[in-house]
Amino acid sequence: MTCEPSHHYQRLVQRAQRDGRIPALAVALHRADRPLWTYEVGAEPDTQFRIGSVTKTFTAILLMRCRDEGLLDLDDPVGRHIDLPAHGELPIRRLLSHTAGLQREPFGDMWDSMRAPDAGTLLSDLAQAERVLPQARRYHYSNLGMAILGYLVGKLRGGTWEEVLVDQLLTPLGLSGVTVRPTGKATTGYLVDAYSDHARPEPSTDFGAVGPAAQLWGTASDLARWAAFLADPAALDPDARVLAPATLDEMRWPLTVTDEALWGTGFGLGLILVPQGERIIHVGHDGAMPGFLAGVYGRRGKDSPPAFGAAVLGSSGTATEILSLPHTLLAEAAKRDPAEIPPWRPGEPAPxxxxxxxxxxxxxxxxxxxxxxxxxxxxxxxxxxxxxxxxxxxxxxxxxxxxxxxxxxxxxxxxxxxxxxxxxxxxxxxxxxxxxxxxxxxx
Structure with a gap:
């Protein structure tokens, strides 16, 4: 990227880190037509951050691979494929789009104890989990629903969600900086005090059977590449070894809005959709875990550069600047350093x-x-x-x-x-x- 836009992006990151009071912040912009751009404040290059619900996009891709290979139909009841004590009648499509009406979290007070259930407990406790809304009535976010789908992926593949993730996504796409558990390069997450500048470390907990909803750690550079894949898979996976571009087109089709009165955000099949006007959309997911926030989005639409994605990872659980910054960076990069305009060339006549x-x-x-x-x-x-x-x-x-x-x-x-x-x-x-x-x- 040229010097002037790079300096502008750097100042945007610096301002977000200062205003959000974020102990460590790492940012990356990926484009097929430019070198990777990265910038860190309070972190070293390739520092890992917890990415929370961005994990759901990986689980969604794994599930759609199963669908494409004929292992399931999205309209199948999930209980057709795994034995559940309750809620087995819920369609896979509804669980993936958060329209099944299932309660948000597994049964119990996981966020008090910070102890996540194992697979056996997650499934046996389903009988005590509520259907809080009628199926297909409206959007209702559910970590429990995504945990069930992650378990389903493992069962269909004859392994665990973690094994399938590494084998089918992380290794083929070269995302070595994304891991199920933190490496030695992982940073600490913090709660920054509202009325002072004191930052208290948050606990780091393995999410067990809820892992398919929020377990992963990753680097900004690898997650910007992942965002670019969600927006433009053909550029990063030209042989469609991971997923057919048409399947990602299907995943990006909005199935619901998150607010019936303010149509600012939609939800597809495991993906958040944020319209930007002028037929442009940002596709990806936000993530939140104790001490961490993340925003990982790719940009599609009018005059968007190829394989264009941004990742913003921060070590504060309350700095919402982290969540808005990827959208700002994508918009600014498209404006200040636009994609090349391909020349028109004569074509073949109509038959x-x-x-x-x-x-x-x-x-x-x-x-x-x-x-x-x-x-x-x-x-x-x-x-x-x-x-x-x-x-x-x-x-x-x-x-x-x-x-x-x-x-x-x-x-x-x-x-x-x-x-x-x-x-x-x-x-x-x-x-x-x-x-x-x-x-x-x-x-």
Missing amino acids: ESYRSVLGRWWSEGYEYVFTWRDGALRARRADDPAGKPPAIFEELEPDRLRTVSGREAGELLRLSRDPASGAVVLMHWATYRFTRDQQTFGS
């Missing part, structure tokens, strides 16, 4: 069979434009905003196409031709008529 489709059509009184770009037929409404993605079609057979993305995704487009000339003179998209001139319904 003869589609040339009579190109141009303007009308449906429901609105004008649409059909084009051929990058080897596919595309369509958009004439008054769509410039940044709105077009509908893209894929041929199933002659004169019958499927919409694979954009407007009316999944619907059929049928072409009707003039018998004499062979030109397309009428189309039906999602059963709506498309004509070359503006017509009333039933014309």
